[in-house]
Amino acid sequence: MSSTYGQNLRLTIFGQSHSEAIGVTVEGLPSGFPIDMAALQAFLLRRAPGRNDWSTPRKEADAPEFLCGVKDGVTCGAPLTAIIRNTNTRSGDYSQLAYCPRPGHADYTAYVKYGASRDYAGGGHFSGRLTAPLCIAGGICLQLLQREGIKVMARIRSIGEVCDESEFTESVAGKLFPTVSDAAGKAMQQTIAAARAECDSVGGSVECVVTGVPAGLGDPMFDGMENRIAAVLFGIPAVKGVEFGEGFAAAALRGSENNDPFTVENGRIVTATNHCGGILGGITNGMPLVVRAAFKPTPSIAREQQTVDLRTNTPTTLSVHGRHDPCIVPRAVPCVEAAVAIAVYDAWLEYKKHKE
Amino acid sequence: MSSTYGQNLRLTIFGQSHSEAIGVTVEGLPSGFPIDMAALQAFLLRRAPGRNDWSTPRKEADAPEFLCGVKDGVTCGAPLTAIIRNTNTRSGDYSQLAYCPRPGHADYTAYVKYGASRDYAGGGHFSGRLTAPLCIAGGICLQLLQREGIKVMARIRSIGEVCDESEFTESVAGKLFPTVSDAAGKAMQQTIAAARAECDSVGGSVECVVTGVPAGLGDPMFDGMENRIAAVLFGIPAVKGVEFGEGFAAAALRGSENNDPFTVENGRIVTATNHCGGILGGITNGMPLVVRAAFKPTPSIAREQQTVDLRTNTPTTLSVHGRHDPCIVPRAVPCVEAAVAIAVYDAWLEYKKHKE
Amino acid sequence: MSSTYGQNLRLTIFGQSHSEAIGVTVEGLPSGFPIDMAALQAFLLRRAPGRNDWSTPRKEADAPEFLCGVKDGVTCGAPLTAIIRNTNTRSGDYSQLAYCPRPGHADYTAYVKYGASRDYAGGGHFSGRLTAPLCIAGGICLQLLQREGIKVMARIRSIGEVCDESEFTESVAGKLFPTVSDAAGKAMQQTIAAARAECDSVGGSVECVVTGVPAGLGDPMFDGMENRIAAVLFGIPAVKGVEFGEGFAAAALRGSENNDPFTVENGRIVTATNHCGGILGGITNGMPLVVRAAFKPTPSIAREQQTVDLRTNTPTTLSVHGRHDPCIVPRAVPCVEAAVAIAVYDAWLEYKKHKE
């Protein structure tokens, strides 16, 4: 199956790019939590398309309708379901995709798995649009975590070859194009513009930092924080890599460089460095949790590409029209925050269970 | 919790480094499968310590005892449990660890989570030794996949700064030090020897390739092959990053570079390149599945390190004695194969369910 | 948590009696199945209130709106979500229930569990109304099973002291008041009318028979067909007992009476009797699966009852107004069919996986 995540909080995402609606059901939310609807809407807006130069012109209000689980804006303990109607769909753009899978997309694998009855319009259930309900669930988790003093913030780490090398700071939180170095941000926007100008797209990476997380979240082996977070992050379309702390760079280090010495700070045990990204043995150690996700370039490009006609099993070419982001990474930033918030809040509920 | 993985196949790993025994229970194996015990033992031997220059001198026969689930070497449909007795334990080596957590290890987080009653000897349930039962389960899955024409093979991709740049070939399968380029392999061994000589350790990365996997394995969103494989791989101690196909490198590419054009080969739809690592939308596309895992350097090093005395909450220093690998990566190769085989076989059972 | 069931098929039910909508998401449905919408609507109508003498006058069209998962009435492989808007709600009827829990209802336990923020109107998430989405999911499973030659049919077995003693026959399938003996059915309706006349309610039991089910469905121990079916059936409000085959009557029997001798019929192994209700060791044996569920009398009665004022923690009395069924059992018949169909279809998907 597919679209369910979580052990203590459980969310189920449903919908296709061009179905009546998309949405999410979240079970396990505490009763009595007043959702800040304005803050949630502002969070969703960061992901929404059509707001600026670097995203698809498809405009969706993305205003969630809450069907149940809240009463007067307060959670009531029952499963919460929120939906977003799909209004601005132009299925005509996708007619050729019924038999010509787009390179780099799930069109072909969806065809193999679900056959002729699959909903190919707009990528169906595989569409990046499904990250909107993820952000509804994640946006609520962000608010729940905030109440516990836990903050989840992400920045664009790289676009194409341009990297925001600066150390992470909370300053990124309010930015429309969240990089620590604004110069790097400007260079990234130029990289996106260049790709767009050449009818191409470009990839990038996002870094997410969680502060205020207590030591003791997560479990050994298959339920470690790395496993839990990776299991959600790879649910965001286009994510092809996930790493924690030094991540792949740690593979080139010596133990004496990578180990984080323990020390005491204000009577609290901390580590002098944070190469491990706040996780040891799958369990948080009280330092900021640091995770990065690699996004491949948007596969939908206007250039002519080689594909196969599924009706005849013969090679042919395809130019993808429709409206697409030349770079998905800026809009992916809140999605990463949502995904990480969901995993952390789920683990936090587990953690709380074992505390007296 | 922790130690259970899988939906169609379910494995539960138990044991601590110095408990009576470690082991694994596997549910969902098909009935009537004759396990090739010699092949399984040979596979386990690749992970076993004490066999050569680059691993810990702790010697364990690692011969599994099958308690149930097999009859005359053939699976009988009931849950299979295999255990390995812990014989060559020297708990005395670990006495200081009761109150001085080793940097980079799970000692501190285990203390936070499980308190004074935790079993700290040898890392307890967090020990790399727990990959032995993982390899029992994975070794059986490898045999089951082989019967379906699916091969899972891994190689050392890098040790420290040394990388085996050559394209993956099946030639690595039989090698004691599995690199495609033997020159690279030699340089890696020197890197390990140098780290050992300096009482240090070094990290590395492993690449795993699965061939013969049909198109259609995996599911959208949270049950994609990337999610499923990452969820097992991060269960191997020291893994800090997981990527598929181009992985993090894809973040620097253009769509026109990264997209894999479809074409027809011998009447079968294939892609001309394989930047996606055989997975699109979480579902296999019939091309080889390619995954890489980053291993941090072994945290246990003989050098003096900074830590904290948990009894007094004051800084102190620690020199880790005991027997440890200067580089875990060579022994991790079969563990990666085991982990990937488990995830792929679990998905394969699901896939089979939907085929008529 | 609460509202998710299934391993190979997974359904999540959401909504409260008086929320915007109630609904269900079903994952794992095969792609390409044309749902017979007229048949589904007819099935839902059997459960709907307000159609005759023995049910509540609350009228709801109960016409499901499909948000996703179907395209032109055919399943597309993505999660299917259907909702029913709550239109005919009269929340005013429930104001006293904010602080006076109804005896026999979940009002008090919901208050304990979810506190002041719970949605008490109409029983909230605990309302029998939530069986409508169960019937949507179950109605689809019934159609899927029918395609495999598997029929799920239920009858009213007893109302109060009146029992339909006749052996089960398929004749019940089309009846408005499904009993084998119409005389028994008439007596049951009189029993209901008598309870209603006395401002009271009455309980009853439902028997469900599944024919055409192959031998081999289900698993040992905790995933046996009994466990699986009971786990759904107890999800229907008011169910207080579940039994299979002879059930509780088997406790009074000798082995020589209760054992079902094996024999051969048309070359097929069958049993001469079916005391076991088609299940041995948790696994179907190819005979009809027989299960019965006991329903307690509807707790909502117009008579004055003793309760406690939660504001003052003092005893008080309560007369439940609003519109309620004097006997829920007739409307529960399709709910039992739905629940059993879901469990059987879920097991059938598992079964199919292990067949070549």
Place this chain on the structure above:
Amino acid sequence: MSSTYGQNLRLTIFGQSHSEAIGVTVEGLPSGFPIDMAALQAFLLRRAPGRNDWSTPRKEADAPEFLCGVKDGVTCGAPLTAIIRNTNTRSGDYSQLAYCPRPGHADYTAYVKYGASRDYAGGGHFSGRLTAPLCIAGGICLQLLQREGIKVMARIRSIGEVCDESEFTESVAGKLFPTVSDAAGKAMQQTIAAARAECDSVGGSVECVVTGVPAGLGDPMFDGMENRIAAVLFGIPAVKGVEFGEGFAAAALRGSENNDPFTVENGRIVTATNHCGGILGGITNGMPLVVRAAFKPTPSIAREQQTVDLRTNTPTTLSVHGRHDPCIVPRAVPCVEAAVAIAVYDAWLEYKKHKE
């Protein structure tokens, strides 16, 4: 699959009647709990065979060996695995069962499901012997619950036609043959003796009462206490019915009879009666939880029975030799306690999570 249960506590049972060993792994136990090994052994002894007139003469010490998860008798947070070696097996008794399924047993369904490779000796994984590891896990849960003031006690409710009509009292706890009325107990023993004398067996029922359970355990719909408890109880071989409170008797009652009026006792909200068995809407209401399980008569009887030769698909007869209980019910009493304790403790961990 089969042999795993639980959400907050997870247990996996493995083994066959005549395999090397049987056992259980329990994840999610709190760290630091000192298991009272003597009490556990005494509990297991209540289930063990060969101790008196009414059970099989097969003698097994049933002394569990703890492989991991405990250190000096105290839980350490890691998964706990305990095994029992199978020593007193006489596989020769079972040779005919390779091709002649015993009526009422899982022999035939195991053959259908697992084929020729199944382990038929002694019933394999379907053997009642597998309740020994269930009792290990349950015995530990009983101790954990006891620490919270929660007691789980069961009695024999009926054997054949003889019923212990007396109201439940804690006096049964210490009894070798646990009935409230010793006269009823004596009559039951005579019923068993009579069945044995006639080479037959007899069924019965067990009633389990849980006191001290706080209001608020369990969840709506599919995770209610009824669903959770039934899901374990039906895992005990021979259980064919499960009911709560009045259970099937409630089906014959009026609402005015069955509803439990709320009242206040020592400032605490209680119900004047307990027809609901302590559960409303799936959630405990603070009153004693009452559940009954129906056991069919042991299918293994010495009388000649009709069966089918699987080699030739022709009818034949079978006399089951070997050593069998004429009535499993007395030995099932601790198994019911174990099963209920597991379900309640699992729910209690969930409950604790939501308490501040």
